[in-house]
Amino acid sequence: MMMACVGLRPSFPQLMLLRTTGTAASRSAAARQPDLLPATLDFTDPSAFKVKSWTELLRALAVFRFCSFPVLVNNSAKLLSLARALVGGRGVSLLMRPTVYAQFVAGENEEEISECLEKMKLLRLRPMLAVPIEEDQGQSIGEKRYEDNMAAMLECVRMSHSNSWSTEPMMQLKVTALISADLCVKLTAINAQQPYDLSQVVRAMDGEMISFPGLNDSELAHFLCGLRRLNKIAEASVNKVRVLVDAEYTYMNPALSLVTMAMMKKYNKESAWIWNTYQCYLKESSSLLLDALRLSQEDDFCLGVKLVRGAYMDKERALAETQGRPDPVHQCWEDTNDSYNTSLDVLLKAASQQPQRYRIIVASHNEESVRRAATRMQELGIERDGGCVCFGQLLGMCDHVSLTLAKEGYAVYKSVPYGSVEDTLPYLVRRAQENRTVLQGIRKERDLMRQELKRRLRLKRHT
Numbered sequence: 001m002m003m004a005c006v007g008l009r010p011s012f013p014q015l016m017l018l019r020t021t022g023t024a025a026s027r028s029a030a031a032r033q034p035d036l037l038p039a040t041l042d043f044t045d046p047s048a049f050k051v052k053s054w055t056e057l058l059r060a061l062a063v064f065r066f067c068s069f070p071v072l073v074n075n076s077a078k079l080l081s082l083a084r085a086l087v088g089g090r091g092v093s094l095l096m097r098p099t100v101y102a103q104f105v106a107g108e109n110e111e112e113i114s115e116c117l118e119k120m121k122l123l124r125l126r127p128m129l130a131v132p133i134e135e136d137q138g139q140s141i142g143e144k145r146y147e148d149n150m151a152a153m154l155e156c157v158r159m160s161h162s163n164s165w166s167t168e169p170m171m172q173l174k175v176t177a178l179i180s181a182d183l184c185v186k187l188t189a190i191n192a193q194q195p196y197d198l199s200q201v202v203r204a205m206d207g208e209m210i211s212f213p214g215l216n217d218s219e220l221a222h223f224l225c226g227l228r229r230l231n232k233i234a235e236a237s238v239n240k241v242r243v244l245v246d247a248e249y250t251y252m253n254p255a256l257s258l259v260t261m262a263m264m265k266k267y268n269k270e271s272a273w274i275w276n277t278y279q280c281y282l283k284e285s286s287s288l289l290l291d292a293l294r295l296s297q298e299d300d301f302c303l304g305v306k307l308v309r310g311a312y313m314d315k316e317r318a319l320a321e322t323q324g325r326p327d328p329v330h331q332c333w334e335d336t337n338d339s340y341n342t343s344l345d346v347l348l349k350a351a352s353q354q355p356q357r358y359r360i361i362v363a364s365h366n367e368e369s370v371r372r373a374a375t376r377m378q379e380l381g382i383e384r385d386g387g388c389v390c391f392g393q394l395l396g397m398c399d400h401v402s403l404t405l406a407k408e409g410y411a412v413y414k415s416v417p418y419g420s421v422e423d424t425l426p427y428l429v430r431r432a433q434e435n436r437t438v439l440q441g442i443r444k445e446r447d448l449m450r451q452e453l454k455r456r457l458r459l460k461r462h463t
């Protein structure tokens, strides 16, 4: 096994070499062969929006206009509280349902979700259902709530595979919906001193009473229950739905990775059913990814990677500053971008060499990243819909990117949250703040939608 790994496992210097030469090489390759990619991947074709109804276009334009004002996005939580005080919860619900909610959320019940996903299927977009439940440090709830959350996740597994929406369904999972965030923080601190043995975590998932050092009786009991909950979800999804575990804050990510790797070790024997997320805005992201590649080879399991830039930049920075420690996030967007490109290159190379073993989702709204991935796929001979590389964007965002990619035959997933207005609004507020750079830079999508509306009006006038 180790012999087979040697050629594939990049060392850190190799990774750095890829970062400088690989980036330049692929850039010049793309420049040398302008016809390497379909012209539509410049994402300037408004016909991508032909499939949208008048209502959908007008709603999207109005919502994006709202989101283009930083003051509104930055204060959305306060505005929501104010609206609640003025018109009550029902009033807010009535206002949000046909607008923001309809733009970014699939619906509340299976019928509504089904309708949304059927529409997506016609557009060749695949669903990645997401139950918007998570918690942060200090918000821990009782065991019963985590059990309820598990039931909701199992329902998500069932819905994802029991319908004909997608041949290769995916879903997102937040570990902090199943194990308390406080315990994840503690596990992170313990594992920084002395990492737990992955095999022991796997045995605990199977129900064995393992005694993990550093935890008191109630923490240990909760950890064992949490591992069993994760195990139930993984067991229910294997061979049916690919489960993509979200990355959260640096003060708990190592714990999330620990349990995710344990699930991978147990369930990713034949294919990557469990995936982990790597946030390229972190200075340590390249080495975390290399560790994962190494571990997957040493422990002989398939690796699924969701590659993102990262959503919690402001909070990570503020926390580092108050705690007087170095900022974990790259200094500027360009460094994050370099890190994203480097990791993308490493993963695509690995996937081209062993497509059964590695799967990647390029989870980004950034057109340049998407184009880069498509170019590298072509250079490396990776099929557009061959199973090992796919693309991901959030529902309601950057449809011009998703629709164009899907039209060109790439596998494209939309992250699809669902739930009641009340349950999803806090999630939407957070997402809006996390993605405000994307939302505020969405001018191009708005322009394309306007062009499509003008085309329809001209057509109406001539008929």
Ligand SMILES: Cc1cc2nc3c(=O)[nH]c(=O)nc-3n(C[C@H](O)[C@H](O)[C@H](O)COP(=O)(O)OP(=O)(O)OC[C@H]3O[C@@H](n4cnc5c(N)ncnc54)[C@H](O)[C@@H]3O)c2cc1C
Pocket: 245, 246, 247, 248, 277, 279, 281, 308, 309, 310, 311, 312, 313, 329, 330, 331, 332, 333, 334, 336, 363, 364, 365, 366, 369, 392, 393, 394, 414, 415, 434, 435, 437, 438
């Ligand atoms: C399907 C899907 C799943 C996702 N899952 C997760 C997840 O599990 N965990 C998670 O954290 N995020 C997740 N995200 C969100 C993601 O991390 C990004 O926040 C979001 O996609 C915006 O990045 P971008 O590449 O799309 O856009 P871009 O506009 O190209 O990049 C914006 C991002 O660049 C980074 N950035 C911006 N300014 C700076 C700066 N000054 N210095 C350093 N970096 C900077 C930030 O990460 C910011 O979010 C997910 C996104 C998608 C589409």
